[in-house]
Amino acid sequence: MSFRIETEKLDDYTLLVRPIGAISGDSDLSGLIPKGSARVILDLANISRIDSLGVREWIRAMQSSGDSQTIVWERVSPAMSSQVGMITNFVGRGSVASFILPWWCQACGNEHTTDVEAQALKRSGLESPECPKCGATMMLDELDEGYIDALLEHAP
Numbered sequence: 001m002s003f004r005i006e007t008e009k010l011d012d013y014t015l016l017v018r019p020i021g022a023i024s025g026d027s028d029l030s031g032l033i034p035k036g037s038a039r040v041i042l043d044l045a046n047i048s049r050i051d052s053l054g055v056r057e058w059i060r061a062m063q064s065s066g067d068s069q070t071i072v073w074e075r076v077s078p079a080m081s082s083q084v085g086m087i088t089n090f091v092g093r094g095s096v097a098s099f100i101l102p103w104w105c106q107a108c109g110n111e112h113t114t115d116v117e118a119q120a121l122k123r124s125g126l127e128s129p130e131c132p133k134c135g136a137t138m139m140l141d142e143l144d145e146g147y148i149d150a151l152l153e154h155a156p
Contacts, residue, residue: 003027013038020046025053029061038069045075045100055083055090062092074098075115076151078141085150096154103129107136118155121148 003021005028010016015037023029033040050058065071071094076084081099083090096118103112110133126148128137 005029005031007031007034010041014041015039016041016043018043018046022048023050023054023058025051025057027054027057029057032061033065033069033071035066039072040065040069041072041074042094043074044077044080047077047080049079050083055087058083059087059089059092062090062094065093069093071095072097073154075100078102081147081151084154085147091154094154095156096151097156099151101148102141103138104141105131105134105136105138107131108134110134110138111141112138118152122152122155 003019003023006018006020008016008018015034017032017034017040019029019032019042032042062071071092073091073094073096076096076099078100084096098115098117100113101116103114104110105112108131110131112129112132114129126145128139130136131138
């Protein structure tokens with residue numbers, strides 16, 4: 001799947017931006033933070049992976065946001081979550097509202113994801129879901145709680 005960016009105007013002040021695919025040094029991120037939108041919501045659920053050159057381009061795109069722009073990260077994919085935990089300035093001036101957690105069932109091998117609201121997680125803590133297939137308690141698959149803590153550091 002090649003990389004692309006989809007945009008949707010939600011109102012006079014808010015633009016929803018959906019980057020889709022794998023991000024590399026060749027990915028055109030110029031449309032990621034459009035000028036003229038007071039609020040940009042980045043729906044990051046469909047970013048499948050990001051390589052080291054893609055990280056560099058991502059940071060440049062985050063730095064291009066205007067001082068008066070609000071950048072909100074929603075549905076942060078596991079590929080992006082792992083970068084937040086490793087790269088200090090990866091989120092830039094943005095804030096993380098929600099993210100996707102990958103779960104794995106040791107009993108039956110089922111994989112499952114859940115969307116997590118950052119504020120709700122801060123209030124209630126992390127609870128492992130039951131496997132939708134066999135009912136056993138699932139465990140975090142790709143990420144550890146250190147990555148979750150890093151995401152929560154950027155929550156509003």
